[in-house]
Amino acid sequence: MIDTLAFDADDTLWHNEHLFQDTQQKLAEIVGRYRPGEEIAEALYAVEMRNLALFGYGIKGFTLSMVEAAIDLTASRISAQDVHRIVALGKAMMTAPVEMLEGVEEVLADVSGRYRTILITKGDMVDQTSKIERSGLAGHFDEVEIVARKDAEAYSRVFDRHVIDPARTLMVGNSMPSDILPVLELGGHAAHVPYAILWAHEAHDEDPVSERFHRLERMSDLRDLLCHLRRPGRHS
Numbered sequence: 001m002i003d004t005l006a007f008d009a010d011d012t013l014w015h016n017e018h019l020f021q022d023t024q025q026k027l028a029e030i031v032g033r034y035r036p037g038e039e040i041a042e043a044l045y046a047v048e049m050r051n052l053a054l055f056g057y058g059i060k061g062f063t064l065s066m067v068e069a070a071i072d073l074t075a076s077r078i079s080a081q082d083v084h085r086i087v088a089l090g091k092a093m094m095t096a097p098v099e100m101l102e103g104v105e106e107v108l109a110d111v112s113g114r115y116r117t118i119l120i121t122k123g124d125m126v127d128q129t130s131k132i133e134r135s136g137l138a139g140h141f142d143e144v145e146i147v148a149r150k151d152a153e154a155y156s157r158v159f160d161r162h163v164i165d166p167a168r169t170l171m172v173g174n175s176m177p178s179d180i181l182p183v184l185e186l187g188g189h190a191a192h193v194p195y196a197i198l199w200a201h202e203a204h205d206e207d208p209v210s211e212r213f214h215r216l217e218r219m220s221d222l223r224d225l226l227c228h229l230r231r232p233g234r235h236s
């Protein structure tokens, strides 16, 4: 029996990854003035991965990685003015409108009265807090947790802190490595709702094999899944 619903935020409740992709495109235009036709995606990703342990997830770390990648790709020829443009791209991401995914508000309004609800997101504290406030969804959650990374240890700490039994919890999210696998590892249920674009870092090849793993086409399918899990005689 499920009594707690945990939700990821970025690309599960609201659009996020497109912001990074659009900004990366703008960075390519700036770098392209120095090296026409330069492919920057791979170089930027390599810098991001190198910096992840130092900067963590989020826009601020991404912005610093864009600056570093631009300096590398232009062999230090990039002008201070263009570095300033890159910093401005990062700042614009911080204040971009929060666009809700389809069906999210209806589903949250429906389930938040019937289940204990917790939002678990990783990334930068300032950025995530601001997005939660701007989304207008905060009132649907009993708890909000912003963590540095989403591994089994981090989920375990969150569940302990709020006295949540993973066996009675369903985590809903778009990332297999961040939202699904760690929760399954702890004995919880997890529902994967794929998002149209996936950051390479969150890519995962195969579905986990578990009775506690569920696949949803869209957020509005959550209600059917919850009905299914409530069926008498089903041990979940």
Ligand SMILES: [Mg+2]
Residues within 6 Å of the ligand: 008, 009, 010, 011, 012, 173, 174, 175
């Ligand atoms: Mg996500």
